[in-house]
Amino acid sequence: MGVACVDDRHKILITDYVWPSTDPEREVLAELDAEVIEADSGDEDRLTELAADVTGILTCFAKVTESVVRASPRLRVVGRYGVGTDNIDVDTCTSLDIPVTYVPDYGYEEVADHAMALLMAQARGISVLDRSVRTGAWTNQPARPMHRMRGRVLGILGYGRIGFALAQRAIPHGLQILVHDPYITADRVADIGAELVDKDRLVTESDFISVHAPLTPETHHTIGEPELRAMKSTAYIINTARGPLIDEYALARAIDQGWIAGAGIDVLEQEPPPPNHPLIGLDRAI
Incomplete structure (x- = not known):
């Protein structure tokens, strides 16, 4: 898929990750001469700022909201490190014809x-x-x-x-x-x-x-x-x-x-949970 822009170099925003480094991603993206931007915060305003002019977003747990998706007119794809896409505003991506990808066999x-x-x-x-x-x-x-x-x-x-x-x-x-x-x-x-x-x-x-x-x-x-x-x-x-x-x-x-x-x-609505979460004190809850 071509990208029509003055600077045709791809820019990829990595919102967050939980592994030691993004070296494997950088090696793959180097074949495209892509610039890789690692977010220093998962805050929506900060991600919106960093997403300006990117052509792709890779995300693990950070929320890719409508504001983040709309930040760049060049955005062409949002990829999720994992199976679920509930942290991505898929509806907004769909309305803008931006594919959302994921890893169906991850873990x-x-x-x-x-x-x-x-x-x-x-x-x-x-x-x-x-x-x-x-x-x-x-x-x-x-x-x-x-x-x-x-x-x-x-x-x-x-x-x-x-x-x-x-x-x-x-x-x-x-x-x-x-x-x-x-x-x-x-x-x-x-x-x-x-x-x-x-x-x-x-x-x-x-x-x-x-x-x-x-x-x-x-x-x-x-x-x-x-x-x-x-x-x-x-x-x-x-x-x-x-x-x-x-x-x-x-x-x-x-x-x-x-x-x-x-x-x-293994998963909670709010992570980490508050200290007074009612499940924490129950012996029969693991």
């Missing part, structure tokens, strides 16, 4: 590992028993009730690469798999012996629920008080996707009041 095996680890830690009471021993107690009472995993039901909410990878890990442990995803058909899950069901059935019948949906306006708080009250009192919920998929304050009430048994949470 999906590792996220599935993490979800399975949280599930097993809750199923076996690892965290509560560890805390019990560290405080001088020697009893398995804090981890009760504890059930054999084989024959239990895992509900997977969202069946992309990560959901599928989790199912592959869960089946050897004898878990039965229910899947809810409005964008797939039953034959997609039949090959591994899973069953495609509606959301209500997944919520009410699952002993474990693992959330793997993308964050969109439609999926915001897809697990809220109604769903938590409908779950089994012995069930656990796992979230390694996006924090806002679950109403955290309803989740804290659900655990505290015994609507459900506990949760394994």
Whole structure:
């Protein structure tokens, strides 16, 4: 795609990154003789300032807002280091014919590992028993009730690469798999012996629920008080996707009041969470 401008040299803004350096990016972009700009702040005003006259943006967690997108008439692409694009104003990009790219297979095996680890830690009471021993107690009472995993039901909410990878890990442990995803058909899950069901059935019948949906306006708080009250009192919920998929304050009430048994949470609505976040003080929340 050509770029019509007085200075035809590409300028790429890297908003943020969590690895040691951007040397690999610079090596690739050097083939285009591109200028690379590393943001010194994720603040919207600063990113808007730095984005002026860029032809591309690479972002990890920083928010690429409408202001940032519109800052440069030369902008031709926004790329995300990762799977989700909820930190990018995709609607504005679409209206300006600016493609938004992402890495669909980024870390999906590792996220599935993490979800399975949280599930097993809750199923076996690892965290509560560890805390019990560290405080001088020697009893398995804090981890009760504890059930054999084989024959239990895992509900997977969202069946992309990560959901599928989790199912592959869960089946050897004898878990039965229910899947809810409005964008797939039953034959997609039949090959591994899973069953495609509606959301209500997944919520009410699952002993474990693992959330793997993308964050969109439609999926915001897809697990809220109604769903938590409908779950089994012995069930656990796992979230390694996006924090806002679950109403955290309803989740804290659900655990505290015994609507459900506990949760394994890798992502939160606000990161880092405030010191008084209600989930932090709950023994049955990892």
